[in-house]
Amino acid sequence: QQPVQSPQAVILREGEDAVINCSSSKALYSVHWYRQKHGEAPVFLMILLKGGEQKGHEKISASFNEKKQQSSLYLTASQLSYSGTYFCGTADANHNNDMRFGAGTRLTVKP
């Protein structure tokens, strides 16, 4: 089953913050976050594993709450380059090599 992402779309001004959420109905083993620019392939941002860890890449970080089967992506002080569609991919404990993606969140950062 595909994870559910929210919101579907976000419009920000440069410097503003955003949170993108990803939830699953299945017990998760890992959550992966990707960003896709228009007309390009998805590009990996980060992976979170069971254990509720939080990771960061520059001003983009993420958390994983395995009990709630949820992950959130935090974009701080957004830049124009952050624009794109963000996808979460989830792998559950029983299907280690089968990853499903959410429908995506379209993020637009304006000057």
Place this chain on the structure above:
Amino acid sequence: NAGVTQTPKFQVLKTGQSMTLQCAQDMNHNSMYWYRQDPGMGLRLIYYSASEGTTDKGEVPNGYNVSRLNKREFSLRLESAAPSQTSVYFCASKAFRIGLLVPATDTQYFGPGTRLTVL
């Protein structure tokens, strides 16, 4: 390293025609995947191959077949194309995860995509 390559980049078919999409990776990954991406639908898994010699159905396998030719190559075949198969197709690969052992880079690397239109 080229990473993940796909051919062709664009293709237009008529209903009922057949074609094969090719995918190759040079990262020595065991697992390979085929996704389709439709507007507003995100990426949906068609088929995957966890390791050479195995293939499994994903969410939307109907109308497609796959072949894991060797460790590097994973092809997707449309036997009788339908307009509903108009989409962008992405191939991806990653290292194989065994049980709870997660490789340091347990992530999927995507190819550039094939834009397919079926008339």
